[in-house]
Amino acid sequence: xxxxxxxxxxxxxxxxxxxTMFPALAKAQTVRAEVRHAATAPxxxxxxxVPGYRVEFSLRVVNASDAPVxxxxxxxxxxxxxRIFVASEQRKQPDGSWAYxxxxxxYDSGNIKYGACTTLKPGEATDINGLVDxxxxxxxxxxSVEDGAxxxxxxxxxxxxxxxxxxxxxxxxxxxxLRLPDAKAKK
Numbered sequence: 001x002x003x004x005x006x007x008x009x010x011x012x013x014x015x016x017x018x019x020t021m022f023p024a025l026a027k028a029q030t031v032r033a034e035v036r037h038a039a040t041a042p043x044x045x046x047x048x049x050v051p052g053y054r055v056e057f058s059l060r061v062v063n064a065s066d067a068p069v070x071x072x073x074x075x076x077x078x079x080x081x082x083r084i085f086v087a088s089e090q091r092k093q094p095d096g097s098w099a100y101x102x103x104x105x106x107y108d109s110g111n112i113k114y115g116a117c118t119t120l121k122p123g124e125a126t127d128i129n130g131l132v133d134x135x136x137x138x139x140x141x142x143x144s145v146e147d148g149a150x151x152x153x154x155x156x157x158x159x160x161x162x163x164x165x166x167x168x169x170x171x172x173x174x175x176x177x178l179r180l181p182d183a184k185a186k187k
Contacts, residue, residue, distance in 0.1 A: 030065040031120075031169055033155060035176040036127075042181055043134055053180055055133040059084065059173070061157070063120040070117035070167040072159040074129045081115045086133040088154035092175055098152065101137065106156065114166050117159035128157075150175045 036058040043052035063069050072083035085106045090098040120126055133153065157169040 029171050030063070030067075030069055031071070031157070031171050032062045032064045033153075033171050033173040034060040034062075035151075035153065035173050036060055038176055038178055040135070040178065040181055045136060050136055050138050053135040053137070055135050055178070057131050057133070059128045059131055059155075060125060061120065061128060061171075062125040063122050066122050068119045068121050069169060070159055070161060071120050071126065071157050071169065072115050072128065073118045074127065075115060080113055082112050082158050083115055083128065084131050085156040085158060086153050087156055087170070089133070089135060090152050090154070092150035092152070101151075102135070103154075108166075114158055114160040117161050117167055148177060148179045151178045152176065 038055055038057040040053045040055050043054040045052040061071060072081075075081050075083060086104065087106065088103045089101045091101055093099050118126070152175050153173045155171050155173060157171065159167050161167055
């Protein structure tokens with residue numbers, strides 16, 4: 001971010017102000033994503049301080065742009081094909097803001113298999129089923145979601161075009177309700 005001093009005690013930050021002043025400069029998501037049918041099950045991490053949860057879900061994806069987009073097709077969680085990478089999990093706070101529970105990194109060592117891209121025309125929607133996320137929550141963060149929470153995922157949608165190029169589309173899902181299993185029994 002670049003700031004300039006306009007007066008002795010005033011700083012104007014153009015990077016923060018431009019999207020507000022000119023809405024067309026704010027980046028719009030090319031796809032909208034809605035998590036559907038989210039179900040959780042305990043997942044053993046090997047560390048009692050970091051409980052884990054396997055989150056299985058489906059995704060409804062809508063092309064919100066004026067051009068076709070390349071997206072992965074559905075598959076099964078165990079077919080070895082990378083389709084969707086959950087880059088972050090966020091929880092909605094009482095004041096309406098979003099707080100990160102975790103953020104992840106994705107590195108392709110050259111051994112990752114990607115499914116073929118399918119094309120989604122403007123306004124079209126598709127469902128991608130059989131998705132899994134491992135939600136690892138240190139105990140202090142687990143408390144914030146154990147009785148249920150409105151969550152959202154930051155996603156990368158991955159697919160391979162016929163020319164071999166891997167396409168990545170990033171999006172943030174709409175908020176969805178998530179409950180952890182046996183929350184009351186573990187208190």
